[in-house]
Amino acid sequence: MPAMHDDSAPPPPAAADPAAGLVLSSGPQVQALVSYLEHEARPMIVLDTDYRILAANTAYRRQFGAVQRPYLGRPCYEVSHGYDVPCDQAGEHCPMARARETRGPDRVLHIHHTPRGPEHVDVELRPILDASREVVAYVERLCTVRSAAPRPSADGLVGRSPSFNAALAAVQRVAPSALPVLLLGESGTGKELFARAVHEACGADRAGGPFVVVDCSGLPETLFESELFGYEKGAFTGAQGRKKGLVETAQGGTLFLDEIGDVPLSMQVKLLRLIESGTYRRVGGVETLQADFRLVAATHKPLEQMVAQGLFRQDLYYRIAAFPIVLPPLRERREDIPMLVDSFLQRARGFKARIQVSPEALARLQAHSWPGNIRELRNVLERARLFADDGVIRTKDLPAGLGVPVAAAVTGGVATPGPQLPAAYPDPATAGPAADSARPPFGRPTRELDDSALRAWISQFSGTRREMASALGWSERTLYRRLKALAGG
Numbered sequence: 001m002p003a004m005h006d007d008s009a010p011p012p013p014a015a016a017d018p019a020a021g022l023v024l025s026s027g028p029q030v031q032a033l034v035s036y037l038e039h040e041a042r043p044m045i046v047l048d049t050d051y052r053i054l055a056a057n058t059a060y061r062r063q064f065g066a067v068q069r070p071y072l073g074r075p076c077y078e079v080s081h082g083y084d085v086p087c088d089q090a091g092e093h094c095p096m097a098r099a100r101e102t103r104g105p106d107r108v109l110h111i112h113h114t115p116r117g118p119e120h121v122d123v124e125l126r127p128i129l130d131a132s133r134e135v136v137a138y139v140e141r142l143c144t145v146r147s148a149a150p151r152p153s154a155d156g157l158v159g160r161s162p163s164f165n166a167a168l169a170a171v172q173r174v175a176p177s178a179l180p181v182l183l184l185g186e187s188g189t190g191k192e193l194f195a196r197a198v199h200e201a202c203g204a205d206r207a208g209g210p211f212v213v214v215d216c217s218g219l220p221e222t223l224f225e226s227e228l229f230g231y232e233k234g235a236f237t238g239a240q241g242r243k244k245g246l247v248e249t250a251q252g253g254t255l256f257l258d259e260i261g262d263v264p265l266s267m268q269v270k271l272l273r274l275i276e277s278g279t280y281r282r283v284g285g286v287e288t289l290q291a292d293f294r295l296v297a298a299t300h301k302p303l304e305q306m307v308a309q310g311l312f313r314q315d316l317y318y319r320i321a322a323f324p325i326v327l328p329p330l331r332e333r334r335e336d337i338p339m340l341v342d343s344f345l346q347r348a349r350g351f352k353a354r355i356q357v358s359p360e361a362l363a364r365l366q367a368h369s370w371p372g373n374i375r376e377l378r379n380v381l382e383r384a385r386l387f388a389d390d391g392v393i394r395t396k397d398l399p400a401g402l403g404v405p406v407a408a409a410v411t412g413g414v415a416t417p418g419p420q421l422p423a424a425y426p427d428p429a430t431a432g433p434a435a436d437s438a439r440p441p442f443g444r445p446t447r448e449l450d451d452s453a454l455r456a457w458i459s460q461f462s463g464t465r466r467e468m469a470s471a472l473g474w475s476e477r478t479l480y481r482r483l484k485a486l487a488g489g
């Protein structure tokens with residue numbers, strides 16, 4: 001039933017065509033429709049074919065209505081976006097245009113103006129057809145995405161760039177299903193926050209249950225089983241009582257396996273058994289227990305490549321990778337940097353005064369390539385604020401060379417030298433021992449570094465070749481080719 005495909009929805013008020021959805025025999029019968037929509041807990045509106053809002057249920061009035069924001073009789077693009085023209089003419093996807101064309105439902109993640117400011121809203125639109133299958137009206141169901149904000153926010157995910165929105169839209173799609181989700185992204189791209197967003201998204205029936213994080217990289221092989229499955233009294237020396245495992249703790253909720261690429265092969269088979277059979281045994285126990293969790297896994301490693309190299313089980317890979325979501329690195333969503341900066345400055349504890357960032361410093365922050373992603377940005381800001389005596393973070397408060405154009409950095413012509421700090425702040429969570437000892441002079445794609453700039457940079461670098469390639473954002477092969485050319489080979 002394409003146009004009314006929510007199985008949980010009560011039956012529609014008029015004759016329903018199982019093939020086409022809600023069909024009205026004589027006009028839109030708005031009143032009947034509205035009384036039907038009143039029973040919906042989610043905000044819903046009825047629209048005519050000219051985009052005008054004809055009616056809204058109580059949930060909509062509560063969430064999106066405000067005295068100073070009249071909506072009845074006004075076009076949805078004006079109320080929700082402040083546009084003068086429909087979304088598709090303003091460069092956005094318009095679900096109405098699509099629904100008109102297909103005579104079926106459409107769903108999109110939009111940023112709407114609401115009484116609380118801009119919000120990510122999951123919009124689902126269904127056409128209402130008359131007896132001759134003409135579209136006579138639309139019903140729109142809206143769900144505010146609570147885990148993310150398209151403006152500075154004191155908590156949760158922040159972003160509004162196309163790549164961020166695409167990842168968030170994928171989360172909204174998959175959340176109501178039971179499919180396992182695989183989050184793929186560089187370190188510091190927000191995998192844990194996205195995993196939480198899957199757990200809490202609209203329609204996710206486990207949102208009220210626990211959200212349990214398992215850091216697979218921090219679990220030694222010897223502890224893996226007992227941490228995950230728990231143990232019985234006397235299972236091993238020191239097991240003085242029965243202990244619940246993380247799988248049991250996640251009962252009725254979500255189990256988030258972070259850094260799943262770090263699970264040793266010997267343990268992968270145990271994970272596979274758990275996922276395939278939905279059962280497990282405590283260490284030292286005989287009872288078979290039923291698991292009940294939604295699986296979200298994450299990694300920054302190239303799992304497919306690891307499968308090809310025999311480092312990751314193929315069967316486990318196919319089990320966990322049913323719905324992969326790629327999280328964009330920060331350098332691919334630079335337009336989100338100003339609102340992330342504001343968010344982190346709001347979030348920092350212990351500082352009462354409002355800290356600001358000078359336009360020049362912000363430009364540097366936007367020019368940097370952020371190999372450590374959002375975690376690196378947060379760390380840079382936390383330290384920079386310590387130098388901002390007058391409440392303004394300036395370029396001098398940033399790590400020397402951060403976001404400085406190549407020529408200036410390599411010739412030493414940095415206009416405003418930074419404080420006496422390392423070239424960049426090594427983050428123990430993202431940097432190897434020497435990886436950040438000298439950051440490449442980002443500011444334009446490092447691939448464009450000419451030979452002398454590269455030579456100057458290499459002379460300061462003390463890490464391995466692999467670390468060097470990763471700091472430059474190059475493959476090892478590219479680095480090898482450039483080094484060979486430098487050596488005249």
Ligand SMILES: Nc1ncnc2c1ncn2[C@@H]1O[C@H](COP(=O)(O)OP(=O)(O)OP(=O)(O)O)[C@@H](O)[C@H]1O
Nearest residue numbers: 156157158159186187188189190191192193374375
């Ligand atoms: N979009 C975002 N908006 C606001 N904060 C974010 C966002 N993404 C990440 N963060 C913050 O950045 C930091 C790193 O995020 P998180 O730990 O989720 O990354 P990760 O990808 O899981 O990293 P790792 O792979 O190293 O575990 C956290 O402080 C998190 O709150």
